[in-house]
Structure formats: C-alpha cells, structure tokens
Amino acid sequence: MNFSSDNWAGASAPVAAALSAVNQGLQPAYGTDDASRKVDDWFAEIFEQPVGVFMVATGTAANCLSLAACSKPGGVVLCHEVAHIANDEAGAPSFFSGGGTLHPIAGPNGKITPDGLEAALARYHPPAVHHGRPVALSLTQATEWGTVYTVDEVAALSAIAHRAGLKVHMDGARFANAIVGRNVAPADMTWRAGVDVLSFGATKNGCWSAEAIVTFDRTLDEDLAYARKRAGQLFSKSRFAAAQFLGYFDLGHWLDNAVHANGMAARLAAGIQEVPGARLVLSPEANEVFAVWPRAASARLKAAGAGFYAWSSDGLPDAVRPGPDEEVVRLVTSFATTKHDIAAFVTALEDAMASERRG
Incomplete structure (x- = not known):
C-alpha cells in the first residue's frame, strides 16, 4: 500500500539481470566500454536519429547540467512555478550554471501556456543588462501535477522559445510514463517538436541509478562533456550504468513498465472516486494520482500502513x-505496484472515510 513515490521501487528483474551479466571480465572505463556503445545505439534507435548521450547518476544532475549547457552570463531559465527545478533542487540549477536564475511561470495543471510564456518573455524586452537574459525554456514531462503536454503543446511552446533565441529543455524524469500516456513516439515528443535537450529519466521506472542527458542540438555536446566531468558525474565503471539501460530497453521493457504504472494509477483513481467523501483533483495522465480527503482520514490510512504524501x-x-x-495528497504508482496494493488501499480508504462519517 505504499504510494509515496516511484523512487521507492527497486530495480526491475531485467535491469538487475543486466547488471549481473556485465559484471564479467575487464572493460575500458569512462564510457568507452562495449555496453556504453550499445546504449548509444539504443538511444539513436529510440529517437530515430543519432543523438548525444551523457549518462549520469541522478535526475538533479541531468536537469542542471542540461540547463548549464544552455546558459550564458546573466542567464535566466523559464519554467513552471511548480517545476522540480524551481522547488526541489536546492539551488542546483543556479550552482551548476555559475549563478543563473529561474523565472517561474504560472499555468493551469502544471503546464505553461503560450500566453504565459509570451508574457514572461516580454519582461525581458527590450534587453537590459539589469534583468538578465532568457537562455532556455524548461518543460516537465510528465508535470508535477501528473499531467502530460501534448506534442502540439510542446511544439507551440518550443516555437515561441526558439523565436526568442532560447534553447528548449525537457525534464523527462517520467518520460516513459508521458509518452505511453499520450501514445506517441519519443522522437515526436522531443526533437520533432523542437526540444533541444532531454533529461531522460529511468530510475523511477525500473532502473537502480540511471539517468541520461540526451542532446538533439549537438552543439551542446562539447560543453556537456566537460561539465559532466567537472560535476563528478562521469562514471569510471561506466558499464554498470550502461547495463541498466540495456536491460531497460531490451524487448520494450521500459515501455511495458510505464504502461503498467500508468494502468495502476488509473485503477487507483477509479477506486478513490468510488469512495464517498474522497475526490480526485485531476484525472491521471501518467502514474501520479492527486486526491482530496479529510486530514483525519490520512492519519487513519497511515496508521493502517499506507504510504503517500500531503501535497501543496x-x-x-x-x-x-x-x-x-x-x-x-499525492499517490504514485510504479512498475512494481500490484492490483492487490490498489485493492488494499481502497479498502483502507473506505474504512477511514466510514470512521470519519461516524465521527
């Protein structure tokens, strides 16, 4: 009954097996091993063209190094006001970019709108050294409210950003959940829609510790290579990071994991809707469910062993x-969530809400 985060799930069986399989013999270090070269080929196949691939250990590193590669002195990154980079990175975007700042933009359901982006950009026109200068737009996919931008929405925002001379970054911590939720190709959601650099998340969807910066604008590659090394994110035994991606991608495992997690979120949301006194904030579009119920019910649920977080x-x-x-409250499903987990939680919620009604 633990829906605290998809970060709480372990590594999936294919990923664990791939880690074990690569632990044989000697291999060159720092990304020159056989597994790392195979991972480059996998990413090229997935995105339907050659791309730059920079494996890192964490989503924070992927996001902040990506944005640093887009930055300039006085650089400003535009993002949604609830974006992870604005609220949950402890100032890392500024640290890695040498003092860059963020410009948060309000928007419904975790999404930036074209009007909101245009208004934010207008703040910097005409250019003035005192205000800084916009260098990048960062979009979160899926968003912090569990919603997913459509391809057309990404393309519209990217077009506005590019006209203003900005790079477009996508925080894809839950990228797999987003593309299966929209049933679109990875290429359509990214470079074909104008995305220049992607933080490709895998840890939340079945890997142990594997994220990648994927560049579609290859002019970013040289600086990223040095930035990754300077940040302590260049793996020496890189085959172990690469092996996770090999197990993750093989036979479409990464997509199967995301389909399962999204399906469990839909099942959980349907169960919550059936409980009197509980209601959904939004219909889930990926693997996060947001609901509203009495605080006292939350206390009873946690006493019964349920895991989730209160949310702003x-x-x-x-x-x-x-x-x-x-x-x-926020509840997150994963590749490891079972129907039994859902049923047990819904039963516990029914009991908690019945206790509330009885007073």
Whole structure:
C-alpha cells in the first residue's frame, strides 16, 4: 500500500539481470566500454536519429547540467512555478550554471501556456543588462501535477522559445510514463517538436541509478562533456550504468513498465472516486494520482500502513481546492505496484472515510 513515490521501487528483474551479466571480465572505463556503445545505439534507435548521450547518476544532475549547457552570463531559465527545478533542487540549477536564475511561470495543471510564456518573455524586452537574459525554456514531462503536454503543446511552446533565441529543455524524469500516456513516439515528443535537450529519466521506472542527458542540438555536446566531468558525474565503471539501460530497453521493457504504472494509477483513481467523501483533483495522465480527503482520514490510512504524501494546493482552481479540514495528497504508482496494493488501499480508504462519517 505504499504510494509515496516511484523512487521507492527497486530495480526491475531485467535491469538487475543486466547488471549481473556485465559484471564479467575487464572493460575500458569512462564510457568507452562495449555496453556504453550499445546504449548509444539504443538511444539513436529510440529517437530515430543519432543523438548525444551523457549518462549520469541522478535526475538533479541531468536537469542542471542540461540547463548549464544552455546558459550564458546573466542567464535566466523559464519554467513552471511548480517545476522540480524551481522547488526541489536546492539551488542546483543556479550552482551548476555559475549563478543563473529561474523565472517561474504560472499555468493551469502544471503546464505553461503560450500566453504565459509570451508574457514572461516580454519582461525581458527590450534587453537590459539589469534583468538578465532568457537562455532556455524548461518543460516537465510528465508535470508535477501528473499531467502530460501534448506534442502540439510542446511544439507551440518550443516555437515561441526558439523565436526568442532560447534553447528548449525537457525534464523527462517520467518520460516513459508521458509518452505511453499520450501514445506517441519519443522522437515526436522531443526533437520533432523542437526540444533541444532531454533529461531522460529511468530510475523511477525500473532502473537502480540511471539517468541520461540526451542532446538533439549537438552543439551542446562539447560543453556537456566537460561539465559532466567537472560535476563528478562521469562514471569510471561506466558499464554498470550502461547495463541498466540495456536491460531497460531490451524487448520494450521500459515501455511495458510505464504502461503498467500508468494502468495502476488509473485503477487507483477509479477506486478513490468510488469512495464517498474522497475526490480526485485531476484525472491521471501518467502514474501520479492527486486526491482530496479529510486530514483525519490520512492519519487513519497511515496508521493502517499506507504510504503517500500531503501535497501543496497552491495554484489549484477553487472548484477542487481542499476545505478547512481537508488536504491534497499525492499517490504514485510504479512498475512494481500490484492490483492487490490498489485493492488494499481502497479498502483502507473506505474504512477511514466510514470512521470519519461516524465521527
């Protein structure tokens, strides 16, 4: 019954097997091993063209090194106000870019709109050294509210950004969940829609510790290579990072994991909707479910062994905002979530809500 985060799930069996298989003999270090070269080929196949691939250990490193590669002195990155880089990276985007800043943009359901982006860019026109200069737009896919940009939405925002001379970065911590949620090709969601660099997340979807910076604008590659080394993110025994991706991609395992996680989120959301007194904030589009119920019910659920997090209601429309005695909660499913987990949680929620009604 633990829906705290997909980070809590372990490595999937194919990924674990690939790690064990690569632990044989000697291999060159620092990305020159056979497994790393195979991973480059896998990414080229997935994105339907050659791409730059820079494996790193964490999503923080992937996001912040990507943005640093886009930065300039006085650089400003535009992002959504609830974006992970704006709220959960402990200042790392500024640190890695040598003092760059973020410009948060409000938007419904975790998404930046074209009007919102245009208004934010207008803040920097005409250019003035005092204000800094926009260098990149960062889009989160799936968003912090579990919504997923459509290909057309990404393309529209990318076009605005490119006209203003910005690079476009995509934080794809849950990229697999996003593309299966929209049933689109990875290339369509990224470079064909104008994305220049992608933080390709795999840890949340079945890997142990494997993320990658994927460049579509190859002019970023040289600086990224040095930035990754300087940041301590160049693996010496790189075959072990690469092996995770080999197990992850083989036979479409990464997509199967995401389909399962998304399906479990839909099942969980349907169960919550059936419980009197509980309601959804949004219909899930990936593997995150946001709901509202009494705080006392949350306490009863946690006492029964359930895991989830209370969530901020900032930016929610009045129609779905929690009442004085309620709270918003986030529940995340993963490749390891089972139907039994869902059923046990829904039963526990029914019991908690019945106790609430009895007073």
